[in-house]
Amino acid sequence: MLQKLRTICYHVTDIDAAKKWYAALTGIEPYFDEPFYVGFNINSCELGLDPDMTGVKEGNHTVCYWSVENIYTAVEKAVSLNATIITPVTNVGGTIETAVVADPFGNHIGFITGA
Numbered sequence: 001m002l003q004k005l006r007t008i009c010y011h012v013t014d015i016d017a018a019k020k021w022y023a024a025l026t027g028i029e030p031y032f033d034e035p036f037y038v039g040f041n042i043n044s045c046e047l048g049l050d051p052d053m054t055g056v057k058e059g060n061h062t063v064c065y066w067s068v069e070n071i072y073t074a075v076e077k078a079v080s081l082n083a084t085i086i087t088p089v090t091n092v093g094g095t096i097e098t099a100v101v102a103d104p105f106g107n108h109i110g111f112i113t114g115a
Contacts, residue, residue: 005045006045007045007046007047008045008046008047008048008064009046009048009049010047010048010049010103010107011050011051011052011053011056011105011107012049012050012051012107013051013053013105014105015035015038015049017104017105018038019033019038019049021081021103021104021105022047022049022103024081025077025078025081025083026040026042026047028040028042035051036051036052037049042066062108063100063108063109063110064109065098065110065112066109066110066111066112067113068111068112069113070113071089071097071098071099071111071113074099075089075099075101075111078101078109078111079101081104082104083101083102083103083104084101085100085101086100086101086102094114094115095115096112096113096114096115097112097113098111098112099111
């Protein structure tokens with residue numbers, strides 16, 4: 001049924017600020033850049049920014065975990081860009097570590113590393 005993560009869409013109140021923030025975090029410029037949607041291609045996964053806040057409260061209640069090479073570096077970079085640590089780096093079994101930060105727009109972003 002589920003095959004792989006294809007798209008994660010974050011609702012944001014300021015799409016221009018969010019575009020700059022995610023470009024700084026990922027080091028990737030958007031491939032699709034319109035006032036109604038901004039899309040980044042992150043290793044064949046879509047990270048989308050949607051300014052339509054109709055029926056949406058700031059932030060979300062779902063965490064999508066992005067694979068990272070070094071979780072400490074990822075958390076440090078996000079925090080340097082004004083993200084807030086929600087869950088610090090935590091070993092969740094074996095070599096797998098996770099962390100969750102909140103972007104300046106209230107969305108929670110998970111990082112995961114290990115096998």
